[in-house]
């Protein structure tokens with residue numbers, strides 16, 4: 001039985017990737033050291049593959065992002081030096097970033113700016129294919145074009161044909177003996193026209209006298225049989241996250257091509273029942289020439305379980321990237337009749353752990369009333385205004401204030417056990433007090449406590465909630481060199497005690513202005529964690545929502561009048577195929593409503609989302625029944641306003657007037673432009689003034705002047 005794997009994390013066990021590249025940016029690593037270091041990392045990665053599987057792609061290493069590298073290879077952008085390369089990644093001239101399918105990885109988006117594309121093969125400054133002959137890794141032309149922006153529909157078909165021809169000549173020129181093509185965009189819901197373009201363009205691969213394998217993942221391919229008709233040697237399919245649709249189609253496909261059966265999850269950490277999977281593989285092998293592989297690239301998982309700080313019961317239930325390679329190997333062994341290791345591997349997976357009857361009963365007892373606020377919005381609005389007495393154009397921020405060197409240093413001391421809890425609390429209170437004083441001086445209307453105690457908006461809650469484990473060193477790249485540690489939701493989620501009330505109440509005790517209670521919503525906690533699969537995700541979401549609901553009750557008892565529930569991941573978590581959106585948004589929206597349903601009518605509920613492509617999801621968002629929403633708008637060039645024009649939006653809204661992703665301090669006039677455009681659509685009574693997002697990555701030197709301008713803008717607007 002042959003085995004294969006792809007997409008193993010490039011990060012390295014000690015996050016060497018991050019250290020090398022950031023070291024280079026800071027001038028501590030020379031170009032030569034960087035190149036050598038990255039080559040070494042690639043070698044380590046290869047030897048990890050080799051230990052477990054028979055084959056894998058070559059040239060998967062990038063210095064930042066695969067889509068950027070592909071754009072450089074095809075001459076869409078030019079970079080003569082590493083400086084040029086990184087300029088495209090970060091800073092003023094950087095390409096836009098967006099989420100890669102429905103994952104939390106962000107890629108750099110090539111932009112054709114509406115022009116007719118012209119391609120030419122260029123040798124990139126980071127040549128991933130240097131010295132490679134076998135199984136060269138490439139992003140397929142269709143995925144590359146489909147995920148780019150600014151490519152007019154009228155050019156798409158020709159562009160795809162041309163780019164495919166160019167890819168073929170590149171493959172020839174390089175003398176590759178075989179090729180791995182990553183083509184995940186083929187799992188999207190494509191039009192007939194798009195399928196025809198793919199068919200015509202990819203027919204050209206018949207010119208090559210060598211095996212080209214095409215890999216799809218993250219979902220099913222709607223026309224799987226068509227892929228098998230194309231001139232590829234093998235097709236990779238996701239048999240884990242395909243809702244059974246790929247498997248069903250395979251039933252009626254006759255082919256002598258290789259089926260790369262993606263049977264090991266690349267996106268979640270649960271151990272594979274390798275013996276059961278082996279049965280499936282055996283069945284498939286009766287009809288197909290099967291190679292066992294992962295169902296999606298493994299870079300969504302931490303590198304290895306080595307050194308992970310997980311409860312021991314959990315350790316025997318999970319597998320990170322390296323252990324997923326092992327699973328591929330165990331499945332192949334079991335198929336060949338050797339089941340002993342496999343049996344041992346799965347011995348712990350079914351032992352229950354972290355279950356909680358009380359929580360289950362609570363979710364089981366929910367009825368439709370639990371998803372409704374008792375008083376309709378228009379009445380709530382009046383009650384809230386009586387309590388809050390906010391001026392027109394109220395000003396606020398999104399939650400976090402600068403996480404200075406010092407804040408991070410002291411928090412780390414505390415987390416490592418080198419600072420006692422009391423001293424840490426005094427320090428955090430000091431930071432909160434400073435933040436309140438600054439907001440007082442600036443004259444903002446609604447305050448925040450600053451989130452100094454939080455490392456990460458999901459991990460912070462994961463540490464406080466029962467049923468969720470944090471991993472210690474389970475790092476995953478979210479973009480470039482930025483990493484996060486997704487927690488693992490393994491059991492029933494319960495709040496043991498208030499999670500955030502102490503800090504918020506302390507902040508409120510220092511001022512007469514309302515301080516917002518700051519929470520992360522259920523969908524975002526789920527989207528940025530590894531989630532149990534023994535119960536529907538919807539139930540997990542409701543369990544988390546109940547914990548948040550209880551927290552809101554405690555806020556109210558502590559005199560907090562405004563609560564913000566951040567849901568930045570609600571769009572990203574939506575399935576790739578829109579035909580499943582109703583089902584997803586149904587529970588996503590209900591989980592939000594469940595958080596708020598028992599809040600007093602005079603408690604003002606805010607939500608925050610950090611992106612501006614609202615067009616497609618607007619109809620769902622309005623169902624969330626919040627009182628106020630803040631969203632990113634400063635870079636959206638007005639698209640967002642259009643989205644609001646189309647629905648009958650009666651809530652209050654804060655459109656971000658300051659792009660907090662850059663250190664630039666916008667003037668009152670620049671901020672005003674955004675507001676004026678919006679005021680054509682949104683009545684001024686409903687309008688809030690705030691930045692795009694939280695300010696934790698900014699410095700106080702930028703925050704104070706920018707917020708001054710923001711407050712001045714509100715004052716001017718009130719006087720008009």
Ligand code: GLN
Nearest residue numbers: 398399400568610694695
């Ligand atoms: N409240 C969070 C903050 O300000 C929101 C961050 C986010 O939306 N990503 O940091």
Ligand code: ZN
Nearest residue numbers: 609610693694
């Ligand atoms: Zn945000």
